[in-house]
Structure formats: structure tokens, C-alpha cells
Amino acid sequence: xxxxxxxxxxxxxxxxxxQKLVFSILREYGLEPDLPGTDVDLTDxxxxxxxxxxIFEVIEDEKGKLLGTVGLFPINDETVELxxxxxxxxxxxxxxxxxxxxxxxxxxxxxxxxxxxxETATVLKEAVALYEKFGFKETSEKHTPRCDVAYxxxx
Numbered sequence: 056x057x058x059x060x061x062x063x064x065x066x067x068x069x070x071x072x073x074q075k076l077v078f079s080i081l082r083e084y085g086l087e088p089d090l091p092g093t094d095v096d097l098t099d100x101x102x103x104x105x106x107x108x109x110i111f112e113v114i115e116d117e118k119g120k121l122l123g124t125v126g127l128f129p130i131n132d133e134t135v136e137l138x139x140x141x142x143x144x145x146x147x148x149x150x151x152x153x154x155x156x157x158x159x160x161x162x163x164x165x166x167x168x169x170x171x172x173x174e175t176a177t178v179l180k181e182a183v184a185l186y187e188k189f190g191f192k193e194t195s196e197k198h199t200p201r202c203d204v205a206y207x208x209x210x
Contacts, residue, residue: 067100067101072113076121077139081141086201109126111139124141125141127166135166163210172196
């Protein structure tokens with residue numbers, strides 16, 4: 056049974072549901088949420104993403120149930136960080152990761168960025184495989200405690 060899926064820009068009204076989704080997925084993979092640190096961006100999406108010139112999107116079903124999140128967080132004029140790309144079990148394995156990553160790469164180009172940076176945990180095997188398939192290269196530059204690998208892609 057395939058649901059109708061809707062993608063829309065997030066607002067601060069989405070903070071609580073985004074936290075619940077992201078934190079449940081982190082815990083599913085044995086990772087701990089860090090609201091005062093790594094995950095503080097989910098307390099004020101508008102300030103952390105939109106006011107910086109980035110984007111944050113939510114993916115919902117026809118009833119408004121949150122199924123996924125993704126954000127582009129500007130680091131500087133040339134580099135944007137791909138953050139909070141998480142999908143509920145309902146979306147995994149159906150090509151949404153690939154489609155979302157393609158869309159985020161295109162949006163990064165449209166916004167004028169030349170490089171996409173991201174950090175992840177190798178326990179998120181599907182994500183790591185996806186990034187590597189898209190040509191992301193590993194880098195030693197890493198800042199997030201729960202993440203053990205960082206990647207970049209020249210675009």
C-alpha cells in the first residue's frame with residue numbers, strides 16, 4: 056500500500072514532531088539524541104536553517120504524519136551541510152533517500168554552493184552506502200561526537 060507523500064518547507068511548528076522522529080530513529084540505531092548540542096537545530100528550525108539561507112523540509116503522508124526530514128545548513132558562502140536526513144521505516148527501502156539526496160544536491164547548486172559536507176555514523180549503513188554511491192568522499196574534518204565519519208561532495 057503506497058501512500059501519497061507530500062514534501063513541504065518546515066517551520067518552527069514542526070520542531071516537536073521533527074525531534075520525535077529524528078530521536079526515535081537515532082535510538083533505533085543505538086545513537087543518543089543531543090538536544091543541547093548536535094540537535095539544537097531542531098529547537099528553532101527557522102533560525103538555524105531559514106534565516107541562514109538554508110532549507111529544512113518535512114515529508115508527510117496524506118494525514119500529516121511526519122515520515123522524514125532533511126535540511127541544508129549553510130556553513131559559509133561555498134559550503135552547505137546536509138543535516139537531519141532521516142526517514143521513518145515507512146519510507147526506507149523505497150528510493151526516498153536517493154530522491155531526497157538528488158533534490159538536496161540540486162537545491163545546493165541552485166543556492167550557489169560548491170560543496171556539500173555531512174557527518175554520519177557508520178551504524179547508519181544505508182545512509183553511508185547512499186552517500187558513497189553518489190560520490191561523496193570521506194574527510195577527516197569531523198565535529199559531531201555521535202558521528203564517526205564525515206563526507207564532502209564537490210558540486
